[in-house]
Amino acid sequence: MAGIQIETPDKLEYQFIPNNTGFVQLRIRADHDAHIALTTSAAECDPMYEVFFGSWNNSKSIIRKNRTKPDVAEANTPGVLNPGEFRGFWVRWSNGTITAGTEGNFQPILIYTDTEVVPIEYVGVCTGWGSTGSWIIQPAQSAQSVQSPQLAPSRGAFGTVCWVPATSGQVPPNAFVGGEDNGEPMYVIRGNFNDSLMPGKLLSSHGCCYVPWGGEENGLNSYEVLCDFRGDWVDCSGGNIPPNALTAGQSENGEPLYVGRVLHDGVMTVGKVQQSHGVCYIPYGGKELGFPEYQILITQ
Numbered sequence: 001m002a003g004i005q006i007e008t009p010d011k012l013e014y015q016f017i018p019n020n021t022g023f024v025q026l027r028i029r030a031d032h033d034a035h036i037a038l039t040t041s042a043a044e045c046d047p048m049y050e051v052f053f054g055s056w057n058n059s060k061s062i063i064r065k066n067r068t069k070p071d072v073a074e075a076n077t078p079g080v081l082n083p084g085e086f087r088g089f090w091v092r093w094s095n096g097t098i099t100a101g102t103e104g105n106f107q108p109i110l111i112y113t114d115t116e117v118v119p120i121e122y123v124g125v126c127t128g129w130g131s132t133g134s135w136i137i138q139p140a141q142s143a144q145s146v147q148s149p150q151l152a153p154s155r156g157a158f159g160t161v162c163w164v165p166a167t168s169g170q171v172p173p174n175a176f177v178g179g180e181d182n183g184e185p186m187y188v189i190r191g192n193f194n195d196s197l198m199p200g201k202l203l204s205s206h207g208c209c210y211v212p213w214g215g216e217e218n219g220l221n222s223y224e225v226l227c228d229f230r231g232d233w234v235d236c237s238g239g240n241i242p243p244n245a246l247t248a249g250q251s252e253n254g255e256p257l258y259v260g261r262v263l264h265d266g267v268m269t270v271g272k273v274q275q276s277h278g279v280c281y282i283p284y285g286g287k288e289l290g291f292p293e294y295q296i297l298i299t300q
Contacts, residue, residue: 003027003136006125010132014124016042017137022228023174024123025090027103030133031083032058036100037124038093047118051091051100051110054081055129063098063112073098073112086136090173093120095233097177099185113180161246161299163190163224169207176226178297179261179268188259188270188297190249191223197249199259200283201270210283212271217283226259233261233295238278244298245273259297264289 003026006015014037028034031054038049050064058081063073080102081087088103096117099108127133164172171187179186179201187202189209200211202225209223231246241258249257251274260273260280271282273296280294 003138006135006137008125008127008133008135010128010130012126012128014044014126016122016124018042018121019123020119020121021174022094022120023090023092025088025103025138025173026125027086027088027136028053028081028133029083029086029135030054030081030127031131032056032081033127033129033131034081034089034133034135035126035128036091037122037126038091038098038118038120039122039124040119042122042124044124047116049093049098049112049118049120051098053077053089053100061100061110063100063110065112065114072114073110075109077109086134091123092174092177093118094174094177095231097180097185099177108185111180111183111185113177113185161226161248162228164227165222166225167222169202169204170225171202171204172225172227174227175202176229176231178259178270181267181269186268186270188226188229188248189223190226191220193218193220195252197257198251199248199257199270199272212281212283212288215288217286217288231297231299234298235293236260236273236280236296237293239275241273241275242296242298246297246299248272248297260294261297262289262291262294264291 034053036051046066052062059078061077062071064071091100097113100110101108175187177185178188189202190199198211202209208219210217245258247256248259258273261270269282273280279290281290
């Protein structure tokens with residue numbers, strides 16, 4: 001499908017298009033200062049986020065909230081834009097986490113996790129500060145239609161939730177962010193281990209995922225990533241599983257396993273909830289750690 005073509009003048013006024021999918025992919029030709037807005041309506045109104053690629057004379061990229069400083073994320077990106085050719089970029093938003101990066105690279109160059117979850121409905125684009133731009137924006141679409149051909153979604157025994165196969169730290173488009181470790185997004189995954197299908201965590205920079213089992217943090221090269229998912233985290237304790245908790249796998253004995261997370265050592269870490277044990281287990285620091293107080297992932 002052809003992209004949406006937009007020309008932006010040297011004027012800091014956003015042109016908006018509808019997009020509530022959690023993902024936008026675009027190509028930009030500009031000298032500097034290509035700005036992208038994520039908003040709840042087709043206007044500049046709080047709450048909103050802005051992603052600036054190639055600001056400060058094409059030397060730096062940032063994320064800003066509600067049009068105010070200080071910026072909430074920043075990276076040095078010299079020469080990231082080019083006035084003579086189109087460059088590819090992407091922006092994702094999921095569960096309060098905004099990530100942004102360049103075409104062909106799964107690892108984001110910018111990440112910000114907000115305590116507020118803003119329902120993004122529109123994406124806006126503009127240029128300014130002496131720069132004009134040409135844009136090709138891919139039409140709003142779900143993760144299945146933008147993922148690589150080899151990443152076929154799995155919709156098997158545990159409902160119609162989209163689990164996308166991946167390996168070696170790969171993060172498919174529209175992957176669901178469940179936590180963060182030292183500024184890096186942590187994604188919700190599941191993997192086969194010792195005759196069980198087990199939820200766990202993925203940090204792309206590690207080149208593998210981790211699942212908790214047998215008192216250890218176990219690394220797996222192949223896994224499935226939760227994608228295109230709209231859900232929430234709710235506080236939980238013991239074996240009190242909400243009726244709409246996401247069933248993500250099963251133990252070696254056939255018991256359902258759910259997705260949980262725990263804030264431990266300042267890191268929000270994703271793991272598994274096993275009702276009969278009354279805890280959420282997380283893979284952390286080489287060990288499997290259990291916590292009776294946790295958050296559990298539910299479907300909307």
